[in-house]
Every structure is written in C-alpha cells, then in structure tokens.
Amino acid sequence: MKNIFFTPGPSGLYFTAEQHIKNALNENIPSISHRSKSYVKMHQETTEALTELLQLPDNFTIGFTSSATEIWDRMSENLIANRSLHFVNGDFSKKFHSAVAAHGKNAESREVEAGTHHDLSSVVMDEDIELIGLAQNETSTGAAMPVEDINLLRSKYPTPLLAIDAVSSLPVPAFDFNQLDSLYFSVQKSFGLPAGLGVWTFNDRCLEKAEAMKANNQYHESYNSLLKIAKMAQKHQTTCTPNVLNIYLLGKVVQDMNTKGIGQIRQEAAYKSALLYNLFESHPKLSAFVADKKFRSQTVGVANVEGGSEKLIAGLAAKGLHIGNGYGEFKNKQIRIASFPTHSKEQIEMLVDEINQLDF
Numbered sequence: 001m002k003n004i005f006f007t008p009g010p011s012g013l014y015f016t017a018e019q020h021i022k023n024a025l026n027e028n029i030p031s032i033s034h035r036s037k038s039y040v041k042m043h044q045e046t047t048e049a050l051t052e053l054l055q056l057p058d059n060f061t062i063g064f065t066s067s068a069t070e071i072w073d074r075m076s077e078n079l080i081a082n083r084s085l086h087f088v089n090g091d092f093s094k095k096f097h098s099a100v101a102a103h104g105k106n107a108e109s110r111e112v113e114a115g116t117h118h119d120l121s122s123v124v125m126d127e128d129i130e131l132i133g134l135a136q137n138e139t140s141t142g143a144a145m146p147v148e149d150i151n152l153l154r155s156k157y158p159t160p161l162l163a164i165d166a167v168s169s170l171p172v173p174a175f176d177f178n179q180l181d182s183l184y185f186s187v188q189k190s191f192g193l194p195a196g197l198g199v200w201t202f203n204d205r206c207l208e209k210a211e212a213m214k215a216n217n218q219y220h221e222s223y224n225s226l227l228k229i230a231k232m233a234q235k236h237q238t239t240c241t242p243n244v245l246n247i248y249l250l251g252k253v254v255q256d257m258n259t260k261g262i263g264q265i266r267q268e269a270a271y272k273s274a275l276l277y278n279l280f281e282s283h284p285k286l287s288a289f290v291a292d293k294k295f296r297s298q299t300v301g302v303a304n305v306e307g308g309s310e311k312l313i314a315g316l317a318a319k320g321l322h323i324g325n326g327y328g329e330f331k332n333k334q335i336r337i338a339s340f341p342t343h344s345k346e347q348i349e350m351l352v353d354e355i356n357q358l359d360f
C-alpha cells in the first residue's frame with residue numbers, strides 16, 4: 001500500500017524529492033564542507049532559484065536557519081527594540097507573540113477568534129510600533145489573509161517592519177515583496193521536503209533596523225544574528241554548518257517548480273482547494289471551519305467533523321491516506337487537509353471520493 005501524506009506539515013515529499021535525494025547521495029552532498037567551492041556554488045543555485053520563484057527584489061537577502069521557530073527568536077532579538085504588534089488568530093501567530101514577549105519586549109497581541117482573520121482595513125495602531133507580525137496562513141485553523149489586504153495595511157502603515165509568516169502557504173500566494181520586509185517559511189510544509197530548514201527572506205530595511213539597534217547597544221550577537229546571516233549570505237554561505245542536504249534539495253525542488261511554472265502551481269492550488277471546500281459544504285457530517293470564504297486558505301483546508309474526527313482519520317489511514325487532525329483544542333473535532341504543490345489534482349480527487357464513501 002502506498003501511503004500519501006496530506007498532513008499539513010510534515011507532509012508528502014515533493015514528487016521529485018526522492019530522485020533528488022538519491023542524486024545528492026551520489027554527489028556526496030551530505031559530506032561536503034560548507035566552506036568548499038562546491039557548497040558555495042550549490043548554495044547560490046538554491047538562492048537564485050528561490051529568487052526567481054518568489055520574484056524577490058534585489059534588496060532582499062535569503063538566509064537559512066534551523067526552523068521557522070528560530071526565525072521568531074531572531075526577529076525578536078534584532079528587529080524590535082521595544083514594541084511590536086501581533087495579529088493573532090491561532091496557535092502559530094500566538095507563538096510569535098510569545099517569543100517576542102519572552103525576549104522582554106513590549107509585544108501587543110490583537111486576537112480574533114480561531115477560524116477568522118483580522119479586518120486589516122480598520123486597523124489603528126500607535127506610531128511607535130516597530131514590527132508587525134502576521135501569519136498569512138494560520139495552519140492551526142486554515143484561515144488565510146489575502147495578499148491585497150496585506151498590501152492595504154502596508155499602505156496605511158508604511159513605517160513598521162512588516163513580518164509575514166508564510167510557512168504553510170508559500171509559494172502559492174503572490175506576495176508583493178515591495179510591500180513587506182521579512183517573510184519566512186520552513187521546508188517541510190508546502191515545499192515538500194524533510195524537516196529541518198527554515199528560510200528567512202528580509203530586506204535592507206531590516207538590516208538598517210539591526211544596525212540602528214547595534215549603534216544603541218541593543219543588538220544581540222547570537223550565532224545566527226541577522227547581520228551575521230546577511231554577511232555570510234553575501235558569500236553564499238551560512239554562519240555555521242547548515243542543513244546542507246536540505247539546502248541542496250530545496251534548490252532542486254524549486255528549480256522543478258520554476259520549470260512547471262508558478263502560474264500553473266497557483267491554478268492547481270485554486271482547483272484543489274475548491275474541491276476540498278466543495279466536499280466540506282456538501283458532506284452532511286462536514287463543515288468548513290473558516291466560514292468567511294474570503295479568508296479560506298488554498299493550501300490547508302480545515303473542517304469540523306460532526307461526532308468527532310477520529311473515525312474518519314483512522315478510516316483513511318487504513319487506506320494509506322493520511323490527513324491531519326485538528327490543532328490544539330480542536331484535536332478530535334476537526335480534520336486538516338493539505339493541498340500543497342506536491343499533491344496532484346488526481347490525489348485530491350481520490351481523497352474526496354474516499355471521504356465520500358467512508359462511513360464515519
């Protein structure tokens with residue numbers, strides 16, 4: 001039986017990843033020095049492929065960390081001297097807020113109910129907010145913020161650094177990188193790679209902020225501090241021995257995505273998520289958790305399951321189809337289904353058919 005992982009992270013590997021892993025072993029990628037010429041070339045190929053996929057402007061740097069969680073700490077250290085504002089609508093957006101607070105900064109949390117997202121058109125904030133944290137795709141609930149709303153927020157408040165968590169949605173949303181300052185993801189979600197690599201893109205406004213904090217003796221010289229990451233990135237290197245295998249795999253998978261075309265990936269994402277929400281709306285025991293269609297994620301579909309989700313999840317697992325349970329308090333009440341770029345239209349169609357046939 002072939003297992004297919006529709007879990008929202010870790011998830012199914014990108015469909016070309018296995019071959020790239022074999023190639024990596026043949027090329028001795030796990031054993032090369034991270035200071036060698038072959039590493040530097042490989043690192044550059046990965047960042048160039050990603051720059052093309054995301055259409056990153058020249059004033060952005062790509063840095064590598066151990067995880068997205070680490071990036072919350074790095075931002076807390078060196079992008080916020082005093083105050084930040086966090087749009088919280090689930091567990092991941094909350095975790096960033098907690099990380100900043102744990103660094104002793106004055107982190108304000110604006111919270112809305114799980115399954116909803118913020119109305120950014122009516123936001124008012126103080127002038128001294130230095131950084132805004134927003135999870136574009138709240139993986140715990142399946143609520144996503146449209147890119148146009150993020151751009152609107154930016155036009156109203158151009159001064160604070162805008163830090164976007166796109167961990168479980170990239171590369172699907174078409175972000176305008178001229179309207180944000182810091183955006184990050186981990187590779188085990190929609191890039192379909194083994195866990196253990198965080199990717200942090202940040203612009204020169206972030207570098208200026210860190211320099212200003214340094215001048216004020218507010219800067220933290222941690223091993224992966226922003227300015228160190230940026231300095232090493234110029235040389236296509238990292239501050240310490242990174243996850244070399246994953247940096248290689250990310251480059252290969254992103255090259256495959258570039259060959260396929262981001263337009264095609266986005267079109268398929270819209271189709272697959274429409275199949276899932278159609279299921280949630282038509283099945284008598286399912287209902288979409290995110291009621292407002294405007295805020296429904298295209299990469300993580302979340303549904304309430306009448307009578308509980310355990311039987312459905314177990315029934316599918318018995319057929320090799322693995323979906324996620326609810327997050328936190330919704331553990332046994334909901335299902336979460338990833339429709340990432342690796343998940344084909346046919347796989348999602350088959351999953352929908354199986355759910356329709358199952359007795360749960």
Ligand SMILES: *Cc1c(COP(=O)(O)O)cnc(C)c1O
Binds near residue numbers: 067138165168189198
């Ligand atoms: C998974 C996830 C994270 C954390 O990623 P790690 O790789 O576990 O550090 C952060 N934000 C969101 C929205 C996530 O889905």
